Amino acid sequence: MTMSSGEAGLLSEPPLLEVDGLFVEFRTRDGVARVLNGVSYTVDAGETLAVLGESGSGKSVTAQAIMGILDVPPAVVTGGEIRYRGENLLAASEERRTEVRAQGIAMIFQDALSALNPVFTVGFQIEEQLRVRLGMTRKEARARAVELLDLVRIPHATRRVRQYPHEFSGGMRQRAMIAMSLALDPDVLIADEPTTALDVTVQAQIMDLLAEIQAERRMGLILITHDLGVVAEVADRISVMYAGRIVEHADAPSLYRRPGHPYTAALMDSLPRLDLKGAELNTIKGLPPSLLNIPPGCPFHPRCLMAQDLCRTDVPTGHRLGLGRTSACHFAEELVRSV
Amino acid sequence: MSRYVLRRLLQLVPVFIGTTFLIYLLVWSIPGNPFAGMCGERPCPDSFIAMMTDKYNLDDSIFVQYFKYMGNLLTGDFGETFSGLDVGELISLRYPVSVRLALVAVAIEAVIGLVAGIVTGLRGRGFLDNLVLVSTLFLIALPTFVTGFVIQILLGFQWEIMTPTVSSEATWSELIIPGFVLGSLSMAYVSRLTRTSIAENKRSDFIRTARAKGLPPSRITWVHLLRNSLIPVITFLGTDIGTLMGGAIVTEGIFGINGIGRLVYDGILSKEGVVVTGVVVLLVLVFLVVNLIIDLLYAVLDPRIRYD
Amino acid sequence: MTDPTTAAAGTTATQDSQSYVVVPEHIEDAVKTGRPRSLASDAWRDLRRRPLFIIAGVVILLLVVVAVFPGWFTSADPNLKDLAHTREPPSADAWFGYDLQGRDVYARVIYGTRWSLLVGVGAAVLTVLLGSVLGILAGFAGGWVDGLLSRVGEIFFGLPFVLGAIVILTLFRNAGVGGAVPIVGVVVLSLAVLSWPVAMRIMRSAAIAAKQQDYVKAARALGARPARIVFRHLLPNCLAPVLVYATIALGAFIGAEATLSFLGIGLRDPAVSWGVMIADSRNFVRVAPHMLLFPAGFLTVTVLAFVMLGDAVREALDPKLR
Numbered sequence: 001m002t003m004s005s006g007e008a009g010l011l012s013e014p015p016l017l018e019v020d021g022l023f024v025e026f027r028t029r030d031g032v033a034r035v036l037n038g039v040s041y042t043v044d045a046g047e048t049l050a051v052l053g054e055s056g057s058g059k060s061v062t063a064q065a066i067m068g069i070l071d072v073p074p075a076v077v078t079g080g081e082i083r084y085r086g087e088n089l090l091a092a093s094e095e096r097r098t099e100v101r102a103q104g105i106a107m108i109f110q111d112a113l114s115a116l117n118p119v120f121t122v123g124f125q126i127e128e129q130l131r132v133r134l135g136m137t138r139k140e141a142r143a144r145a146v147e148l149l150d151l152v153r154i155p156h157a158t159r160r161v162r163q164y165p166h167e168f169s170g171g172m173r174q175r176a177m178i179a180m181s182l183a184l185d186p187d188v189l190i191a192d193e194p195t196t197a198l199d200v201t202v203q204a205q206i207m208d209l210l211a212e213i214q215a216e217r218r219m220g221l222i223l224i225t226h227d228l229g230v231v232a233e234v235a236d237r238i239s240v241m242y243a244g245r246i247v248e249h250a251d252a253p254s255l256y257r258r259p260g261h262p263y264t265a266a267l268m269d270s271l272p273r274l275d276l277k278g279a280e281l282n283t284i285k286g287l288p289p290s291l292l293n294i295p296p297g298c299p300f301h302p303r304c305l306m307a308q309d310l311c312r313t314d315v316p317t318g319h320r321l322g323l324g325r326t327s328a329c330h331f332a333e334e335l336v337r338s339v
Numbered sequence: 340m341s342r343y344v345l346r347r348l349l350q351l352v353p354v355f356i357g358t359t360f361l362i363y364l365l366v367w368s369i370p371g372n373p374f375a376g377m378c379g380e381r382p383c384p385d386s387f388i389a390m391m392t393d394k395y396n397l398d399d400s401i402f403v404q405y406f407k408y409m410g411n412l413l414t415g416d417f418g419e420t421f422s423g424l425d426v427g428e429l430i431s432l433r434y435p436v437s438v439r440l441a442l443v444a445v446a447i448e449a450v451i452g453l454v455a456g457i458v459t460g461l462r463g464r465g466f467l468d469n470l471v472l473v474s475t476l477f478l479i480a481l482p483t484f485v486t487g488f489v490i491q492i493l494l495g496f497q498w499e500i501m502t503p504t505v506s507s508e509a510t511w512s513e514l515i516i517p518g519f520v521l522g523s524l525s526m527a528y529v530s531r532l533t534r535t536s537i538a539e540n541k542r543s544d545f546i547r548t549a550r551a552k553g554l555p556p557s558r559i560t561w562v563h564l565l566r567n568s569l570i571p572v573i574t575f576l577g578t579d580i581g582t583l584m585g586g587a588i589v590t591e592g593i594f595g596i597n598g599i600g601r602l603v604y605d606g607i608l609s610k611e612g613v614v615v616t617g618v619v620v621l622l623v624l625v626f627l628v629v630n631l632i633i634d635l636l637y638a639v640l641d642p643r644i645r646y647d
Numbered sequence: 648m649t650d651p652t653t654a655a656a657g658t659t660a661t662q663d664s665q666s667y668v669v670v671p672e673h674i675e676d677a678v679k680t681g682r683p684r685s686l687a688s689d690a691w692r693d694l695r696r697r698p699l700f701i702i703a704g705v706v707i708l709l710l711v712v713v714a715v716f717p718g719w720f721t722s723a724d725p726n727l728k729d730l731a732h733t734r735e736p737p738s739a740d741a742w743f744g745y746d747l748q749g750r751d752v753y754a755r756v757i758y759g760t761r762w763s764l765l766v767g768v769g770a771a772v773l774t775v776l777l778g779s780v781l782g783i784l785a786g787f788a789g790g791w792v793d794g795l796l797s798r799v800g801e802i803f804f805g806l807p808f809v810l811g812a813i814v815i816l817t818l819f820r821n822a823g824v825g826g827a828v829p830i831v832g833v834v835v836l837s838l839a840v841l842s843w844p845v846a847m848r849i850m851r852s853a854a855i856a857a858k859q860q861d862y863v864k865a866a867r868a869l870g871a872r873p874a875r876i877v878f879r880h881l882l883p884n885c886l887a888p889v890l891v892y893a894t895i896a897l898g899a900f901i902g903a904e905a906t907l908s909f910l911g912i913g914l915r916d917p918a919v920s921w922g923v924m925i926a927d928s929r930n931f932v933r934v935a936p937h938m939l940l941f942p943a944g945f946l947t948v949t950v951l952a953f954v955m956l957g958d959a960v961r962e963a964l965d966p967k968l969r
Contacts (some may be wrong), residue, residue, distance in 0.1 A: 069550045101553030112543040164642045357802035480904035480951035585807035
C-alpha cells in the first residue's frame with residue numbers, strides 16, 4: 001500500500017530520514033478523521049524535498065509527526081514508521097525523541113511572529129538551547145548566538161541579539177527563526193511554509209538563504225509548501241500530497257514538464273500565466289474531501305476530469321513511471337504520455 | 340518612557356480634581372441643615388452656626404469652598420471633625436489597618452487563586468477542574484457580606500475557631516479570615532483568569548516551537564508558558580490592591596475592624612463631611628497612583644508594550 | 648485527453664460522487680433557508696445545548712414569574728406583623744417561619760424577588776444604555792470627544808463603589824426621598840452612576856476595533872452617513888461583549904443592592920429586600936437561623952443564575968471557542 005520515493009537498494013546506507021507508510025487519525029467529537037493514509041517519503045543529506053499540497057492535505061501533520069509534537073489526544077499514530085538514520089522514532093522512548101528534536105531534526109514554522117516567544121529576547125531563545133542542551137555557559141552561548149545571527153545575514157547581530165521578536169521585520173524574524181533552528185546543528189531541517197507570510201522579494205531571499213545553508217552543512221531539507229513557484233527553484237524532488245496521501249513523487253524537472261497525476265496536472269493548470277492574460281483562471285472544481293468521510297477508491301476521483309468507474313472503487317497504489325517517479329493514479333502512464 | 344509617565348501624571352491631575360470635586364459636591368451641598376442633630380434636640384444657636392460657617396467656609400460658593408479645602412489638604416491639614424478631633428490623626432490611625440487588611444486579602448487571593456488556576460489550567464478537564472469552576476462561580480455570585488456573615492457565624496459563633504470580631508490592634512493573624520472574605524471575589528477571578536490564560540497559551544505557536552526545540556517539558560511549562568500566562572493575572576492583582584485599599588466597608592463592618600472603611604461609613608451617617616471628603620481624597624489618590632504603577636508594570640512584563 | 652465515451656462515464660462518476668465534494672455546513676444552511684448564518688443564530692444554537700444555560704435560564708424564568716405574580720406563590724401578606732409568632736421556625740403554616748416582627752418570611756422572600764429583580768434589571772438597563780451611547784460616541788468620534796468622555800469616565804470610575812453608593816444614597820435620603828418606587832429609582836440611579844464607565848469602556852474598545860474593520864471603511868467610502876454606519880455596522884458587532892457584561896452585571900447589581908440594603912441605605916420598607924432581611928437576622932442567627940438562610944439562599948441562587956447565564960452567553964458568543 002505504500003509508495004516509496006527513492007530507489008532503495010542501490011545505496012547501502014539507509015536514507016537520512018524516511019517516513020514509511022504513516023497513518024495518523026484525529027479522534028474528534030464528530031468522528032474519526034483520517035488525516036494521514038499511508039504517507040511515505042525520504043530525504044537524504046544535501047537534498048531538498050518539497051512536499052506540495054493544499055491546506056488540509058496533511059503535509060504539516062506529517063512534519064509534526066516526524067518531530068513528535070502532535071497533540072496526542074486527539075491525534076493518534078495508527079501505523080507506519082519514521083526512521084531517522086535507520087532508527088524508528090515512533091518506537092523510541094520520549095527521552096530519545098526529545099534528544100532528536102532540534103539536534104537531529106529541526107523545524108521552522110510559517111509565522112515567525114507567533115512562533116517566537118514574545119516576552120523573551122531573540123538571543124535568549126537561541127541561547128537557551130545551547131545552555132540547556134549543550135551545557136554552554138552564558139558567555140559561550142551568547143557568542144554562539146551572535147555567530148548564528150551573522151550566519152543568517154542579520155546585520156548588527158550583537159545589538160539584535162538583545163532585541164525582542166516584535167522589533168524585527170518579517171523577513172529578519174524568519175532568519176532569526178532559521179538561526180534558532182540551526183543552533184544544535186541538525187541533520188535535517190523541516191521548513192513548514194517558511195515564506196508564505198512574507199513579501200515576494202523577501203521570499204526569494206529566504207529561499208536563497210535556506211539553499212545556501214543546506215549546501216554548506218549538507219543538511220536534508222524538507223520544504224512544505226502549497227506554492228508551486230517557490231518550489232520550482234529550490235527543490236530536487238517533489239512529493240505531492242492530497243487527502244492525507246502522497247499522490248505523486250518525482251524529481252522537480254520531470255514534474256513540471258510532465259505531471260504524472262491528474263491533481264498535479266490540475267495544479268499546474270491553475271497557475272496564472274502571463275501569456276494567457278485576460279483569460280479566465282482555471283480552478284479545480286469542488287473542494288478537498290472531509291477527512292471524516294473520505295470517498296472510497298481514489299480520493300481525488302470526485303474532482304478528477306479523467307475519473308472512471310475503476311477510480312470509484314479501487315484505491316490506486318504507486319505506479320512506477322520511471323526512475324524515482326511514482327504516481328498514485330490508475331491512468332498515470334496515459335497521462336504522462338499524453339502531455 | 341519618562342515622557343509617558345509625565346503625560347500620565349498630567350492626565351491624572353484633572354481626573355483627581357474631578358473625582359474629589361464630585362465627592363465634595365455630594366457631601367457638602369446637601370440640601371437641608373448640615374448641622375442638624377449636632378446641638379441635641381434644640382436648634383443650634385446662631386453663634387455656633389456663625390462660627391461653623393466661618394470655619395468651613397460655607398458662605399462661599401461651592402467652588403471656592405472646594406479650592407480652599409484642597410489647598411488645606413495639600414499642606415496636610417485635613418481639618419477637624421465637628422467635635423474637634425483632628426481628621427488627619429484619625430486617618431493616620433486607621434488607614435494602616437485597612438492597608439494591612441488589603442495586603443492580606445491580596446496575598447491570600449494570589450496564593451489560592453494562582454495555585455488553583457495553574458493546576459486546572461495545566462491539567463485540563465477533569466474533576467478538579469469542575470470543582471474549581473463551580474466553587475469560583477459560587478464565590479463570584481455570593482455578595483461579600485453574605486460570605487463574611489456566614490463565615491463569621493460558622494467560624495466565630497458555631498465552631499468557635501476564631502473570635503468573631505477583630506481586636507483594636509488588628510494584628511496580621513487576626514486579619515487572615517477577614518482578608519479571605521474580602522478577597523474571595525477576586526480570588527475567584529484570579530483562578531479563572533489564570534486558568535483561561537494558561538489553557539489558551541498552552542495551544543499557542545510559541546509553545547509548539549518550544550517543544551520542537553526539544554526543551555524539557557518542565558522548562559516549557561515553568562519558563563515559557565507561565566511567563567506569558569501570568570501577565571494579565573499580575574496586572575489584575577495589582578489593580579486589586581488599589582481597589583481593595585479603597586475601603587472594605589462591608590468587611591470591616593462585619594468583623595469590627597477599625598479601618599478607614601468604618602471611619603468613613605460612620606462619617607457619612609453622622610454627616611461629618613470633613614472626614615468623608617478627607618478619606619475619599621486619600622483613597623482616590625491612592626487608587627489613581629496604584630493604577631499608574633500597574634500600567635508601568637505592564638510595560639515591564641510585556642515587552643511588546645513600550646510607551647513613548 | 649481521452650476519448651468522449653470515457654469522458655461521459657467520467658461525468659457520471661463525478662456526479663454520483665457529488666456527496667463527497669463536501670459543502671461546508673454554513674453554505675448548506677444558506678441554500679436551505681436562503682439566509683446566511685449569523686453570529687446570533689450560531690450562538691443561540693450553541694446556547695440551547697449547554698446545560699449551564701438551560702439551568703440558569705429556567706431558574707431566571709421562574710424568578711421572573713415569581714416577581715410578576717407573587718400572589719401565585721403565597722397568599723400571605725409580607726408586611727403583616729403578628730408579634731405572637733415572632734421568630735418562629737418553619738412550620739406547615741409558614742414554610743420559612745417568621746421574622747422578629749412576626750412577618751411571614753416566605754412571603755417576604757417571595758415579594759422580595761420583585762424588588763431585587765427590578766433593581767437589577769433597572770440598573771443593568773440604565774448602565775448599558777448610558778455606557779453604550781457614550782462608548783460608541785467616544786469610540787466612533789475619536790479625537791477630543793473621546794478624550795473628554797474618557798476623562799469623565801475615569802472620574803466616575805475613581806470613586807470607590809460602596810463609598811460612592813453610600814454617599815449618593817445618603818444624599819437622597821437626607822433630601823427626604825421616600826416611598827417604594829422612588830427608593831428603588833434612587834438605588835437604580837446610584838448603581839448606574841457608579842457603573843457606567845465600565846460599560847462605556849467596553850463599548851468604546853469594541854467600537855474602535857469595529858471602526859478599523861474594512862467593511863466600515865468601505866461603508867464610509869461609499870458615502871454612508873455616520874448614523875447609518877453606527878447603527879448598521881458598528882452596533883451589531885459591539886453588542887456581544889456588552890451583552891455578556893450586562894448579564895453578569897445584572898447579577899452583580901442584585902448582589903450590590905442586597906449589600907446596600909444590608910448596610911441600611913438601600914431599599915427599605917415598604918420595599919422588601921433580601922438584603923434587609925439578612926441584616927435583620929443578624930442578631931438572631933443562632934436562635935432563628937431560618938431568618939438568614941432563606942433570604943440568603945434566594946439571593947445566592949438568583950445571583951448565581953445570572954452569572955451562570957452570563958458565562959454561558961460569553962462562551963457561546965466567543966468566536967475563538969468554536
